[in-house]
Amino acid sequence: MIDLKSILVTLSFGIIAVINTASVFYPRLLIKNALPGNGWVSDRFIVPIGVWALGCTLGLYSGLMNGYGAVIFGLFAWCCGLFHAAGAFEQGVLYHKTVKNRDVSIVSAMAFFGIVIIFFGVLHHKWPGFFNVCVLSQYTVSEHSVPYTMWFNFDRTVLAMMLCMYGAHCPKPSESFHRKKDRVFWISAGFAATVTVVVLCGLGIGYIEWDIKWPSILGLWSLNNIFFVCFIEEVWFRGFLQGRIKQGFTRLLSPNIMGYRPHILAASVIFGMDHAIKGGPVYGALAMLVGLFYGAVYDGTGRIQYAWAVHFLFNLLHIVLFTYPASTGIFSR
Numbered sequence: 001m002i003d004l005k006s007i008l009v010t011l012s013f014g015i016i017a018v019i020n021t022a023s024v025f026y027p028r029l030l031i032k033n034a035l036p037g038n039g040w041v042s043d044r045f046i047v048p049i050g051v052w053a054l055g056c057t058l059g060l061y062s063g064l065m066n067g068y069g070a071v072i073f074g075l076f077a078w079c080c081g082l083f084h085a086a087g088a089f090e091q092g093v094l095y096h097k098t099v100k101n102r103d104v105s106i107v108s109a110m111a112f113f114g115i116v117i118i119f120f121g122v123l124h125h126k127w128p129g130f131f132n133v134c135v136l137s138q139y140t141v142s143e144h145s146v147p148y149t150m151w152f153n154f155d156r157t158v159l160a161m162m163l164c165m166y167g168a169h170c171p172k173p174s175e176s177f178h179r180k181k182d183r184v185f186w187i188s189a190g191f192a193a194t195v196t197v198v199v200l201c202g203l204g205i206g207y208i209e210w211d212i213k214w215p216s217i218l219g220l221w222s223l224n225n226i227f228f229v230c231f232i233e234e235v236w237f238r239g240f241l242q243g244r245i246k247q248g249f250t251r252l253l254s255p256n257i258m259g260y261r262p263h264i265l266a267a268s269v270i271f272g273m274d275h276a277i278k279g280g281p282v283y284g285a286l287a288m289l290v291g292l293f294y295g296a297v298y299d300g301t302g303r304i305q306y307a308w309a310v311h312f313l314f315n316l317l318h319i320v321l322f323t324y325p326a327s328t329g330i331f332s333r
Contacts, residue, residue: 007083008150009062013055014227017161052077055158059130064154070128072118079114079160082107086164112244115163119236122155124277130155135224141215150221153228160235190297191310195317198290207282207330208322209251216239221319230311237291238298238307242267246299264295282330289312 058066065073086108115170121127124248132154138147202208215221253262275317276284298307318324 006062006064007133007135009058009064009153009200010133010154010157011223011227013058013154013161014157014231016054016230017157018227019312040221045145045321051075051158051162055161059154059158063131064133065130068127069155070129072122072155073162074125076115076159077162078119079111079118081111081116083111086111090099101121115240118157120274122159123236123274127155134279135220136217139217139316141217141319141324142213144209144211144328146326146328148325150217150224151228152224156232157228160232163235163240186297186300187306187310190293190300190307192314194290194293194310194314197293198286198314199322202286202322205282205330207286208324209327209329210321211323212321214317215324218319222316230308230315231257232296234298234304234308234311237267237274239304240297241270242295242298244302259297261299264299265294267295268292279325282294283326 012309055073056065056070059069059073086105118127122130125132134149135152136148136150138149140147140148160184199208203210242263245266249263249266250258265332271291272284272288274284292312294307297310298304303308
């Protein structure tokens with residue numbers, strides 16, 4: 001039986017996370033503006049500790065986590081704090097004459113791998129202490145679709161919100177992005193390319209089939225997809241991984257090579273591998289392909305919300321126009 005209290009708590013936290021993510025770009029929405037401390041202190045310490053405390057309080061109250069989960073949240077917040085404090089030393093925001101560059105680099109690398117290990121463990125339910133809500137179990141959306149299971153994932157949402165609050169977001173957009181017509185171009189071109197290329201590939205290999213419908217679960221599915229799928233994946237794979245890969249490649253590679261956007265390809269490969277673990281190699285290959293377009297929108301605009309919007313609209317077209325999540329035919333061959 002579905003626990004309504006757990007669903008409401010999870011959804012409420014998802015909404016809070018989305019508001020705080022939007023506030024990175026629209027400061028008037030920012031809850032942290034009411035908190036004490038200067039910008040750096042508030043960003044790196046006060047707000048993330050508040051996110052950890054809120055997540056633990058709601059999670060323990062609703063039964064979505066236990067003490068082990070609180071420890072995982074705490075370790076993740078600690079790794080985020082170390083990683084971004086090290087970045088502040090490297091950028092000269094903080095300075096101390098006794099701190100060596102080599103020590104800062106070691107701390108930064110260790111914290112980065114800590115973030116990656118914890119987040120990927122949570123993505124694939126490898127850490128103890130969390131009890132996410134299964135909303136649909138082996139549900140068949142339509143006659144020719146494979147069974148589909150849907151979760152409201154509280155743990156992933158808390159971690160994604162921590163990443164946003166630590167400033168783990170967004171390469172600087174191009175100057176032209178400030179013109180409305182350029183924003184429209186990136187979003188519309190990214191969406192059109194995503195639909196055209198990925199749908200043709202999916203239909204060509206038989207992974208999906210035309211199946212126009214208006215499923216009864218569309219409202220619940222949309223809530224899940226907006227807050228617990230697209231939000232989390234864009235914050236993690238684009239906002240954090242693609243952003244960090246771009247920083248690393250910029251230091252190592254020449255400007256000519258960076259002109260080919262290798263960081264988008266690298267993040268998309270990781271995105272595809274993550275989906276291959278869940279749904280097999282064909283699913284992973286299609287996810288890698290679609291990740292290229294999401295990554296291009298994000299890199300061109302410097303805004304998570306636009307890649308997020310393209311991601312959700314594509315998924316919406318998928319469930320309304322095609323077999324979802326895949327055609328039974330692909331598995332009968």
